[in-house]
Amino acid sequence: MIRFYIALxxxxxxxxxxxxxxxxxxxxPGLLAFKICPDFLKRISxxxxxxxxxxxxxxxxxxxxxxxxxxSEGYKVSFNDWGANLYAGFALNLxxxxxxxxxxxxxxxxxxxxxxxxxVSMGMIEPNYILVTNICKDSLRRNGHPEFIFDIVxxxxxxxxxxxxxxxNANDPISSQLAHNSRRVFYGMSDIKADPFENKVKDIAxxxxxxxxxxxxxxxYRHMGDFYCPTCDxxxxxxxxxxxxxxxxxxxxxxxxxxxxxxxxxxxxAVYNSYxxxxxxxxxxxxxxxxxxIAEFLKSQQVTxxxxxxxxxxxxxxxxxGAKSQNISAASTVFExxxxxxxxxxxxxxxxxxxxxxHPTETLTWLYETDYEFLNSPNIKKIIVGxxxxxxQKLRLLLAGIPEEKIVCVENxxxxxxxxxxxxxxxxxxxxxxxxxxKARNMRDAIVRKAKEEDTK
Amino acid sequence: xxxxxxxxxICNLYGDLFNIKYxxxxxxxxxxxxxxxxxxxxxxxxxxxxxxxxxxxEQGQIMAIEALSxxxxxxxxxxxxxxxxLITGNALEVFCKDIxxxxxxxxxxxxxxxxxARRKARKRFNSLxxxxxxxxxxxxPIKIVxxxxxxxxxxxxxxxxxxxxxxxxxxxxxGVKGEGIRINNFFATYIIGPxxxxxxxxxxxxxxxxxxxNSAEIAFSEAAENAYEDRVKEYSDPNTGFYY
Numbered sequence: 001m002i003r004f005y006i007a008l009x010x011x012x013x014x015x016x017x018x019x020x021x022x023x024x025x026x027x028x029p030g031l032l033a034f035k036i037c038p039d040f041l042k043r044i045s046x047x048x049x050x051x052x053x054x055x056x057x058x059x060x061x062x063x064x065x066x067x068x069x070x071x072s073e074g075y076k077v078s079f080n081d082w083g084a085n086l087y088a089g090f091a092l093n094l095x096x097x098x099x100x101x102x103x104x105x106x107x108x109x110x111x112x113x114x115x116x117x118x119x120v121s122m123g124m125i126e127p128n129y130i131l132v133t134n135i136c137k138d139s140l141r142r143n144g145h146p147e148f149i150f151d152i153v154x155x156x157x158x159x160x161x162x163x164x165x166x167x168x169n170a171n172d173p174i175s176s177q178l179a180h181n182s183r184r185v186f187y188g189m190s191d192i193k194a195d196p197f198e199n200k201v202k203d204i205a206x207x208x209x210x211x212x213x214x215x216x217x218x219x220x221y222r223h224m225g226d227f228y229c230p231t232c233d234x235x236x237x238x239x240x241x242x243x244x245x246x247x248x249x250x251x252x253x254x255x256x257x258x259x260x261x262x263x264x265x266x267x268x269x270a271v272y273n274s275y276x277x278x279x280x281x282x283x284x285x286x287x288x289x290x291x292x293x294i295a296e297f298l299k300s301q302q303v304t305x306x307x308x309x310x311x312x313x314x315x316x317x318x319x320x321x322g323a324k325s326q327n328i329s330a331a332s333t334v335f336e337x338x339x340x341x342x343x344x345x346x347x348x349x350x351x352x353x354x355x356x357x358x359h360p361t362e363t364l365t366w367l368y369e370t371d372y373e374f375l376n377s378p379n380i381k382k383i384i385v386g387x388x389x390x391x392x393q394k395l396r397l398l399l400a401g402i403p404e405e406k407i408v409c410v411e412n413x414x415x416x417x418x419x420x421x422x423x424x425x426x427x428x429x430x431x432x433x434x435x436x437x438x439k440a441r442n443m444r445d446a447i448v449r450k451a452k453e454e455d456t457k
Numbered sequence: 458x459x460x461x462x463x464x465x466x467i468c469n470l471y472g473d474l475f476n477i478k479y480x481x482x483x484x485x486x487x488x489x490x491x492x493x494x495x496x497x498x499x500x501x502x503x504x505x506x507x508x509x510x511x512x513x514x515e516q517g518q519i520m521a522i523e524a525l526s527x528x529x530x531x532x533x534x535x536x537x538x539x540x541x542x543l544i545t546g547n548a549l550e551v552f553c554k555d556i557x558x559x560x561x562x563x564x565x566x567x568x569x570x571x572x573x574a575r576r577k578a579r580k581r582f583n584s585l586x587x588x589x590x591x592x593x594x595x596x597x598p599i600k601i602v603x604x605x606x607x608x609x610x611x612x613x614x615x616x617x618x619x620x621x622x623x624x625x626x627x628x629x630x631x632g633v634k635g636e637g638i639r640i641n642n643f644f645a646t647y648i649i650g651p652x653x654x655x656x657x658x659x660x661x662x663x664x665x666x667x668x669x670x671n672s673a674e675i676a677f678s679e680a681a682e683n684a685y686e687d688r689v690k691e692y693s694d695p696n697t698g699f700y701y
Contacts, residue, residue, distance in 0.1 A: 140606055141583055141701050145470055147514040148579070201474065205466040211494055211520055213466070365604055365650040368472025391684040395654070398677045399475070399482070 007037035008044070008102060011095055027084040030092030041087065042124035044094045047078070049108040049287065052122055054115050054153065055133030055175065056143075057330050058276045059085075062133055063112040064304050065267075065280040069289065069297050075107040085114040090121055115149045116142060123159040130156070131167040131283050133275070135174040136203050136222060136329030140365050146174055146203050157182045167282050169275065170239045171224040173204050173214055187282040188239030191218035191226070192246040194271050197336050199223075200371050203329065207234045221271050221336070222329055241282040246274050255281060262291040265298040270337055273303065306437055313448050314455070316428060317343075320440040323431040325351035325366065332371040334431060339377035343426040347380055348416055348447070350432045350440055352387035364392055372400035381425055382406050386413035416443060417450040458487040458668065461498065461505040464513070464521055465491050471606070473511030473545050475651035480507075482676035483664060494524050501531055504540050506668055512546025512649050515576075515608070519564050521551045529567050536569070536643045541667045544645035545652055546607075549638070550574035552645060553611055570638055570645070572616065572629075576609030583701035586648055587692040588621035588636055592662050598622075599658045602688045603648035611647075620646050625692065625699055642667050655688065657681040 011033035018026045033040045053063040067079040078096045080089045090111055097106035122130065132153060135146050143149050157166055157179035166179035170188035196219050203222060207214055207229035219225035228235035246253040251266040253274060266277055284294050307322040324330035338347055375383055383406055385393040394409040408419045420428055428447060432440030462477055481487055492498045499505055513521060550556055553566040556574040583606045589598040601621050610630035619635025628636045637646030653660040657675050664673050675681060691697050
């Protein structure tokens with residue numbers, strides 16, 4: 001216990017120093033706590049409500065929505081919205097919630113959590129709820145393969161047992177198999193005629209119980225859908241929260257719960273964001289929020305600016321759009337969106353992970369698992385790639401069947417703006433690795449600036 | 458030309474199937490035969506020009522072993538008869554004698570290779586790979602670049618059939634310089650991903666010598682060569698980080 005208090009006081013002092021220097025989001029104080037006291041996360045007092053949101057994709061958007069709702073109600077919430085979703089970030093998050101005497105002074109903690117270390121971290125934190133958005137193919141270096149991640153998340157629920165309620169995606173053949181021995185509820189979606197593209201490589205193709213091919217009554221995106229095994233009883237579980245109608249154009253969906261329908265607003269026109277809203281609704285309902293309150297709250301919500309921004313100049317919309325390089329499923333889903341979003345567009349790829357500059361190879365394997373073929377679409381007029389992987393990107397785009405005349409690959413990213421068109425396009429999308437938001441905005445602004453300079457000549 | 462791909466529904470991680478896609482681009486006349494887990498392999502009734510199997514999950518390894526175990530003798534005979542195999546990533550372990558996790562045996566392998574695969578308890582070893590392929594006594598060695606991501610390594614007392622000689626990164630296990638196995642035209646390597654796309658000189662040799670096709674030129678050769686040369690330079694640079 002003495003060790004714990006030393007850790008708490010030392011890390012709180014460090015947090016105070018960082019705050020004075022304007023670095024209040026630096027998670028080093030959390031790391032310090034963890035180093036001094038390895039079971040810090042277990043010993044620290046928790047707020048009355050602790051919610052963990054994990055999964056390959058959608059956890060940032062979903063946890064932001066949940067946090068926003070609680071804050072809008074006047075709750076004092078600690079939320080690791082700066083992306084520190086490992087031990088140090090959790091320690092910092094929870095440390096903020098307690099006094100120097102380890103007494104809880106917050107109402108809730110929302111923990112966006114990386115799946116890779118979930119068993120150890122959540123085994124200590126023991127959250128009230130764990131929402132799993134999905135399990136898909138992710139970064140090789142960080143996450144290996146979906147089966148590896150499934151085992152970690154499933155082990156987490158085994159450790160927690162009945163202490164934690166699982167909120168799961170019924171349409172995901174992988175994550176819906178979690179938490180067999182825990183309390184769990186499912187959310188799911190009807191056939192919304194999403195007409196998803198076929199991924200080159202599926203995240204899961206065969207039944208985990210008998211090995212037969214998984215089949216679908218309908219798919220929504222990637223491997224999400226109404227699935228079943230023709231040989232055994234592996235199938236989509238029944239959803240307590242069921243989106244029976246999703247109107248992406250008008251951005252609303254009808255969710256059936258215990259036979260009653262409620263209309264909820266959506267935050268975007270993308271299928272995957274509808275899932276994020278649906279999972280958020282399921283969680284908020286489980287913690288006792290009224291349907292009408294949730295619907296009213298969602299009216300004010302939009303996709304976080306970290307993921308998407310837009311400026312317009314002379315009739316062309318210039319976007320920054322988060323795509324997560326190395327996360328195969330996220331990048332493929334964004335590429336699919338680029339093809340389906342009907343505008344004629346140029347697409348700029350800024351997908352090098354800065355921290356991997358010295359480790360280029362992983363980015364090669366993800367290139368060949370990601371569906372670059374989706375970018376071979378008539379409404380995508382040009383694909384402009386910059387960065388140290390430009391030669392590899394060019395080869396991959398060619399292998400995807402994209403005509404060479406549509407491809408521009410330059411090592412120096414500063415050269416990108418001169419290749420962006422202004423004729424024959426309605427939009428320009430700068431797809432960026434989400435850790436590089438500022439870089440993406442700077443690139444987008446440089447493209448707009450170039451257009452303005454041309455007009456002043 | 459027929460290329461049989463074993464279990465593409467599960468042996469498909471890390472872009473490995475691009476080895477086949479690339480061969481198809483290089484050899485448009487080639488017929489690709491995908492054999493599912495529950496199907497009878499083509500090699501039982503014919504001798505394909507190439508049999509390919511790629512990286513899979515640990516559960517996938519067990520499923521592949523179960524599916525192939527009744528054809529062990531046939532596989533042996535195909536190798537002896539010079540049928541070409543290309544086995545990448547942890548599919549190599551399917552052909553080992555057995556697979557252990559720490560000290561516990563998790564599966565009998567096919568026993569084609571006199572090797573034992575040993576995993577650490579779910580610990581992954583990630584690294585770049587730089588090595589050489591020696592095509593023959595009189596020919597210049599070909600640089601090989603790639604990536605390895607494994608939960609363990611393969612060990613064997615009588616191991617002397619390496620496919621590649623390692624310059625940087627691990628061999629078949631950290632104690633040896635040799636990487637992979639070559640027996641006649643059976644090529645197996647722990648290197649994951651699109652090995653043939655990333656290594657156009659090796660691909661050129663492979664198509665000519667292993668697939669015995671003299672006329673083919675590799676697809677997108679200029680883009681592939683440019684990327685390869687840049688990669689060899691980068692991996693040969695001592696300042697390039699090699700292990701994750």
